[in-house]
Amino acid sequence: MKNLILVKLGGSVITYKERPFTARRENIVRLAREILKFRNKNTDLIIAHGGGSFPHVPASKYQTQNGIINKNSVLGFSLTADAAIQINRIVVTEFLNLKAPVASFAPLSFIYGKRVFFDPIKKALEIGLIPIIYGDVIMNEKQGFEIYSGEKTLDLLAGKFAPDYAKVKIIYYTDVNGVYDENGKTVSSITPKNFATIKKNLTGSKKTDVTGGMLHKVTESLKLVQNIDAVVYITNGLSRGKSTKISKD
Ligand code: ADP
Numbered sequence: 001m002k003n004l005i006l007v008k009l010g011g012s013v014i015t016y017k018e019r020p021f022t023a024r025r026e027n028i029v030r031l032a033r034e035i036l037k038f039r040n041k042n043t044d045l046i047i048a049h050g051g052g053s054f055p056h057v058p059a060s061k062y063q064t065q066n067g068i069i070n071k072n073s074v075l076g077f078s079l080t081a082d083a084a085i086q087i088n089r090i091v092v093t094e095f096l097n098l099k100a101p102v103a104s105f106a107p108l109s110f111i112y113g114k115r116v117f118f119d120p121i122k123k124a125l126e127i128g129l130i131p132i133i134y135g136d137v138i139m140n141e142k143q144g145f146e147i148y149s150g151e152k153t154l155d156l157l158a159g160k161f162a163p164d165y166a167k168v169k170i171i172y173y174t175d176v177n178g179v180y181d182e183n184g185k186t187v188s189s190i191t192p193k194n195f196a197t198i199k200k201n202l203t204g205s206k207k208t209d210v211t212g213g214m215l216h217k218v219t220e221s222l223k224l225v226q227n228i229d230a231v232v233y234i235t236n237g238l239s240r241g242k243s244t245k246i247s248k249d
Contacts, residue, residue: 001166003043006154007035011052011135012175013237014091020057023087028094031173031237036100044125044165046157047095047102048150051135054087055080059137059147067143077145081108081137088134095132103129107136107153118160125161133157151217155224168230172217173237178244179214186242191249195222221246 009031016022039045062076063069088104095102103124110117124131135150154170162168178186182201190198195218202215214234221232225248235243 001164003167003169004046004158004161004165005038005043006046006048006158006168006170007038008150008154008170008172009047009049009091010172010174010237011050011054011056013173014049015052015054015087017053017056020053021083021086022053023090025090025094027238028091029098032095032098032100036095036098039130045130046121046125046154046161047091047130047132048154049087049091049132049134050150051084051087055083055135055137055147058083064137064145065147067140067145073144077137080147084134084136088132091134092132095130101129102132104132104134107133107148108138111138111148111153111156113138113140113142116156116160118157121157122161131157149216151220155220158224158230159228162228162230168228170221170224170230170232172221172232172234174214174217174234175236175238176214177236177241178234179218187244188242190218190222190244190246192222192226193249218246 011017014024014028016024058076058079059065062072064076064080068074092102092104105121121131133150133153136148137145138148139145158168158170179190179198180201181187187198202218203213217234224230225232225246232246233243
């Protein structure tokens, strides 16, 4: 059985979060080179990325996370979906420049509410492709649509494909040295046991991000490691630094 590594490039490492629609191309290339080394004949790779200052600008303006709330909401949805695609194109292009066999899968097209069409991504892995997914907007039955983070999609894929692999590892690249405690020191390990004491130090993102933040990452990761046999690392994607490991025990 092979191993599976799922990597998420945070919006904060591939864009300048304070500058609308501005990618950090050199950082994308540097991380792409690093990540591609993880892949070998025994290890499959899935890549996810956030939207950073691309989709989060229209998403905040039109309150896209609330679905259809006024006459401008549907246009807001379109602009958010388009901005998510724009940063995805930049990421995909940089991987292709390195001759990596990547292919982009839009969550908007394979996830509807709680229903997910996994088959094309599974087939992509089987034939040696590296799937790239991203923070997107998806349709749902209740409010029309919702913002769907790269983390959520990555966790769905990890959960679905885990039984097919010997080991599953997830790495989140973000703009901090893992998860900090109340003194700003990196917490080396988070498990369901110590989460209650660490949770009070976790907040959402300070920036324009409407889905992100450390609380979201850690909460989703803890749910995942309790459901499947996987280990999650939160690490710095801007410079070398300490990491936090999230595991079942
Ligand atoms: P990304 O865009 O890279 O996915 P996010 O902005 O979603 O990153 O999450 C990382 C941010 O979480 C950090 O920049 C920081 O502002 C925030 N954060 C909140 N609580 C903590 C904490 N306890 N330790 C580290 N970062 C935290």
